[in-house]
Amino acid sequence: MSDAENRPTNFIRNIIDADLDSGKHTSVQTRFPPEPNGFLHIGHAKSICLNFGIAQDYNGKCNLRFDDTNPEKEDIDYVHAIQKDVKWLGFDWAGDIHYSSDYFDQLHGFAVELIEKGLAYVCFLNAQETREYRGTLNKPGKNSPYRDTTVEENLALFDKMKNGEFEEGICALRAKIDMSSSFMCMRDPIIYRVRFAHHHQTGDKWCIYPMYDFTHCLSDALEGITHSICTLEFQDNRRLYDWVIDNVSVPAKPHQYEFSRLNLEYTLMSKRQLNSLVNENLVEGWDDPRMPTIAGFRRRGYTPASIREFAKRIGVTKMDNTIEMGVLEACIREDLNDNAPRAMAVLQPIKLVIENYPDEQTEELIVKNHPSDESQGTRIVPFSKELYIEAEDFREEANKKYKRLVLGKAVRLRGAYVITATRCDKDDQGNVTTVYCTYNEDTLGKNPTDGTKPKGVIHWVDANKALDATIRLYDRLFTVANPAAEDDFHSVINPESLVVIEQAKVEPALAQAEAERAYQFERQGYFCLDNAIADSGKLVFNRTVGLRDTWAKMSK
C-alpha cells in the first residue's frame, strides 16, 4: 500500500485538499499550542498526531507553540515535560520553539492599534460589575460607562496599565464589539488584564498580559499558520478570532477549524481533575502508569507507535465521542505482539518437583524469543529438577475444559518437556505448596512417541536460577465508564487499580531488561521494567496490558 493510500482521511484534510486545489494556499502550516500548565494527556496526543501528521503528509510545517499568556498558572517544568512528550511521540517541530510571549511587544502594538481605531477601551468596571453588564444567554448586555472614552484618553490609560499604575482588577482593556451579540464572547471581551506576576519567559517585563482570544489568532497570523485546529468548545470563539484578525493590521488571515476532543472510557481527561489526582496523592504523579498522560502511558509500557495508531483509528470529526479502552488496548497489543520478545515469569509461584529428573542435573534449553519471527533469535532458559509454576495452573481435579496441570494428567512445560502430575503437598489452609510429577525425557521439541499430545501448555521458571521480581498489575483507574459524570469522582476510584505482587519469579534472562522495553510474559501479558526505578537494579515490572483472555471470559 502506498503512503497516500495509507493516509487518514477526515474533514480537516478534506478542507486542506480543497484549499490546495483552489490555490487558496500553496503550502500548509499548522501548530500545536499547549498551555504549559500540566502534562500532556492522550487527548493532546490526538491533537499532536493531527497537526504534526498533516504537516508530514502535506509537506508542510507544524510549530510547537506554548500558549503562555497566564503566568500564574504556568510553569517552566511543564514547558520541558511537554517537549519531551512530543518528541517521544515521534514528532519534531519546525524551527525553534515558539511562545505566545514572544509576541508580547507586537501584541501590545496591535492593542494600541485597536484603541486608535476606536475599537478598544479601558474599562473600570470590576469583575462583578462586568459580569452584570454582560447580560445573560437570553438577555442582551448593556454598554459599559467607559465605552465612549476618547481615543487619547484610552491611549493614556492603557499606557498607565502597562506601566503598573493600576492594581490588579481595577481595570482591563476591552474590545468594543457588541454588547447584544448572541455570542457571549463578542460582548466587549477583555483582551488585556493587569497581573503583577513573574513570567517564566518574560520575567518581570510585563504587568499586563493579553487574553487567549486576542493572543491566539494573532500568534497564528504572525507565524503564517494556514489551518488553526482546535477543539469544539472554541467554535463560538471563532467569531472573535475572525474579528481580531479583521480589525488589526496583520498580513495573513489564518482560519480556525474545530474537532471534537477525545473522551476515553474509565478515565478522566480534564487537566483540573488530573491535577487533583496528582495533588491529592491518589496516584504517584503525572507519570503514574494509571494516568492517561503521555508520560503515564510511556511508563506503563505503551509505545509511541501504538499511540499514533490509536489516534489514527479513532479518527477526527465534530461528533462527541467516548472511545472504549479496547481500542487503545488493541493498538498496543498489535504492536507488542509483533515486537516484544517472549519471556517466562511466574506471578504466584508454587513448586514443581520432577521426581524422575536427576537430582544434580541442569540443562540450558534454547527457547525462541518470538514464536514466528525468527529474527528475534533465541535465549537460554535453565531447567532443573525443581521449578516454579503458576498456582492457578494446577488443580487436583478438573473438568475437561481446564487445559492445565491436573493430577494424573499430562501437560507441556513451555519450551521443555511433557510432564504428568503424580501428587501434591498442601499447607494447613489446604493450599497446594508443591506439586510432584514425572517427565517424559523424549518430548523435548517433539510430541510423545505414544501418539498422545497434551492439551495444555504452561509456563515455568527454574527454582534455583529464577530471579525475584516485583510485578505491578495495573487496571483502570475508575470503576465506571464515565467518572467525569459523577458528582465526586473520588467515590468511583478503582481500589484495585494497582495490585503489587512482591514474590514473583522470573527467568534469569530478564536481568538484562531495560526500562520501557516491552516483554511478553507468556500466557500473561505485556510488561516492561519500570522507568522510575530502573537504575536501582531492582526488578520491577509494570503490566502494560494483559493478553486477550478468552479463557477468563468463558470461565466466568
Next chain:
RNA sequence: AGGGGUAUAGCCAAGCGGUAAGGCAGCGGGUUUUGAUCCCGUCAUUCAGAGGUUCAAAUCCUCUUACCCCUGCCA
C-alpha cells in the same frame, strides 16, 4: 433574545444524488508447544423521527426530537 454545534451498528468511522467502506468489540469455525497470535466466516433491507423533491435520497428541502458547547480579568 438566545446563539453555536452534532446525530450512520455496542464503541469509533467512511460516505458528499446511483442503491451502506473499514477498525474495535461480539459471535461461529480452523491452525497452534502461549486458552495468545494467525486464518476463515458472520455481524445496518437501513442512516435520530416525520413529511417532501427525484427514475433514484444517509446524501437535497421542511418540520420535529435528543445530546454537547457558550454568561472567567482561564485556555
